[in-house]
Amino acid sequence: MTNLVRTPFSEISLAEPFFDSLKTDYAEFPTWFKKKADSGESAYLYKTKTKGLVGFLYVKAEAGMVTDIKPPLKAGVHLKIGTMKIDAHGTKLGERFIKKVFDHAFEVHADDAYVTVFAKHQGLIDLYTRYGFEPYAVKDGPNGQEMVLLKSFHNVKNDILLDYPRIKANGVTIGLLAIYPEYHSKFLPDSILKNEHFSILDDVSHANSIHKIYVSGIAAAGKLTRGDLLVMYRTSDGKGPALYRSVATSIGVVEEVRRIKSFATLSEFLKYAGPYSIFPKEKLTELYDTKKHHNMIKFTYNIALRRRLIRQRLIEEVGLAAGTRRWDFFKLTRAQFDLIFELGQAHESYLVD
Incomplete structure (x- = not known):
């Protein structure tokens, strides 16, 4: 596998060392993972021949209000980035995943995309904000408080990167x-x-x-x-x-x-x-x-x-x-x-x- 491939949770081994840091950050991660497997859900995987599993992305469309964050998100279609983890190894794989998030969001006609992330993961925060995510709220959970970053697909910043992947065709060559x-x-x-x-x-x-x-x-x-x-x-x-x-x-x-x-x-x-x-x-x-x-x-x-x-x-x-x-x-x-x-x-x- 050398591309982002959508794979059922039931076919993914949680014993992979790749998941160790997620188990450390989220005590409930194994339970959550099993629940996704039992319900037949899928995630995007990226594997290389030499390093094995180096990227994992799970996204989910949510309709209505999002009430477990403060302030809540108003009613709409929201794409939640449930989990995105990349073992950084100098190949800009994070950008590949960001593009996949946006492609998926447009497939489900999402109004926005959001993600929760601990403040200690500054590299990940920088990646999200480079392409238009902004601090919106906080989420309190059993593992501590997380930042909520949001990207609206209705607001226009008139900036190639902040508006990415949307394009303007008027007045350009x-x-x-x-x-x-x-x-x-x-x-x-x-x-x-x-x-x-x-x-x-x-x-x-x-x-x-x-x-x-x-x-x-x-x-x-x-x-x-x-x-x-x-x-x-x-x-x-x-x-x-x-x-x-x-x-x-x-x-x-x-x-x-x-x-x-x-x-x-x-x-x-x-x-x-x-x-x-x-x-x-x-x-x-x-x-x-x-x-x-x-x-x-x-x-x-x-x-x-x-x-x-x-x-x-x-x-x-x-x-x-x-x-x-x-x-x-x-x-x-x-x-x-x-x-x-x-x-x-x-x-x-x-x-x-």
Whole structure:
């Protein structure tokens, strides 16, 4: 297992050392765990070949008021993050879990998401607040008082990260950006195609992180600015006609664009690009030495389209030009973007405007 996989509690061993800290923090954890197993509930697991179980996420939709916190949450649909634990090992797995929380929230049409956390877990608190959770309440329990962090999906902060994963499409440039198949799913793991296996995914920063860096030699792509949108387009793998093998899969938001030559030293460049680019250190070093005018497009990975759109549909239904240009990077109209959003069956909750 090398991806987030939804797994029944009854198939998860509580004897795993991974759960020891949860048993220490919550004396009732084994009882709670058994209750979830007996009721047939599931959680998201992340395992690696070398470290075994390194991530666990349980979320639950709650309808009505939430009254066991002070102040209570008013009536609505709330996604409770019942348990999220990650054994940090430098691969930004926490960001992968945060994205999964939001994806799940939109699936159940939640008004907000909330989590309780002890103040001692500052790293976890920092992760939540980076993506829009705010202190809202406290919860008193048998193990002490916990903070309650809340993220509303109705309030707009006009900030790419605080509003993440929601996007704004008004008044921004929208571009279609091509990515080769050998990079696509390892870079955008939630956009993996049905004919690909999870075994191609690795537990590495560029896969797990919400933030991505794409290296481009296309001059027009260098004109993108913060807040612009990208529709990621996986080019053909050559195993059949491009009309059916090339697909639009994902939507991201540009954070910034920098020329490689803007970095004064190689070490500065590697520190910036290393965690978020699919290229290894050797390739990045080569780019720094030989491609000074290439652009580094840093963007957030917001939406994996539920239905991937093949090139034929993009031409016939969205109205993209069939053969007048290379499909490497070009601008989309708002109407074309809206069709991609609709035909790709993206949840309307992702769109702010």
